Amino acid sequence: MERIAPTTPRDALPEVSGLLNGMPRQRTPEPAAPRKRPLRPWRVLPTPTGTPFTFAFAAVLAGTSLIIEYADPSVVHALLQGSSTDVAHLVRTPVFVLLASALWVAGGLVSPYAIGFLLVLTALERRIGGARTACVFLAGHVLATLATEVPIGLAVLVGHLPDSSLHRLDYGISFGVATGVGAVAGLLTPWVRWPLVGLFGWTLVQDLVAFTDPMSEWGHLIALGIGIALWPTVRRGARR
Numbered sequence: 195m196e197r198i199a200p201t202t203p204r205d206a207l208p209e210v211s212g213l214l215n216g217m218p219r220q221r222t223p224e225p226a227a228p229r230k231r232p233l234r235p236w237r238v239l240p241t242p243t244g245t246p247f248t249f250a251f252a253a254v255l256a257g258t259s260l261i262i263e264y265a266d267p268s269v270v271h272a273l274l275q276g277s278s279t280d281v282a283h284l285v286r287t288p289v290f291v292l293l294a295s296a297l298w299v300a301g302g303l304v305s306p307y308a309i310g311f312l313l314v315l316t317a318l319e320r321r322i323g324g325a326r327t328a329c330v331f332l333a334g335h336v337l338a339t340l341a342t343e344v345p346i347g348l349a350v351l352v353g354h355l356p357d358s359s360l361h362r363l364d365y366g367i368s369f370g371v372a373t374g375v376g377a378v379a380g381l382l383t384p385w386v387r388w389p390l391v392g393l394f395g396w397t398l399v400q401d402l403v404a405f406t407d408p409m410s411e412w413g414h415l416i417a418l419g420i421g422i423a424l425w426p427t428v429r430r431g432a433r434r
Contacts, residue, residue: 239312247315252311275363278363295366331370331373338372338414368417
């Protein structure tokens, strides 16, 4: 068979190669430097799209706080008593009171725990999502409540406390917020994490020493410890 000669003579290849080498080469564009995001102070507050769980929960708390402020005192007392996580209610309707007690803010919307709720849960939800934030809040609220109410029931059973302790009024979001503080600290850099845990823990210890409401103050310390114990979980959630 005849061999077909190439279109370009071999002698011309060096010249073509020289021409190609002389042509300017296209440079690979360098990746643009990341732009610094502007400061957005409103991100510390919940929004319907950014933090739907915290925003919806805050709306419910605002509604119940208005009820406490403007409703008839007898109605308010009946609602709070029916939502209380005292021993008597925990024995009869545990699931209902554990959920209902978290729908009220002790001290109103200007209380430290109400403000802490907005800041802490917003920060936590932006890092780990609404579902995990809800689990963190409920874990602290439920476990710290049981850790403080079960000993009261046992103390009444053995005669160390009067029967009236079984109807101790107990409601609010403070246990869940304390757990949120402990949990969100695990997502911060060490130079912010440990001062936050130390300052908040020292505040709780001072309240416990004051002996105003020792069972609640023990509950806050327990809730903070629960939040710290959840550091591996919240860090995995933040990576995802």
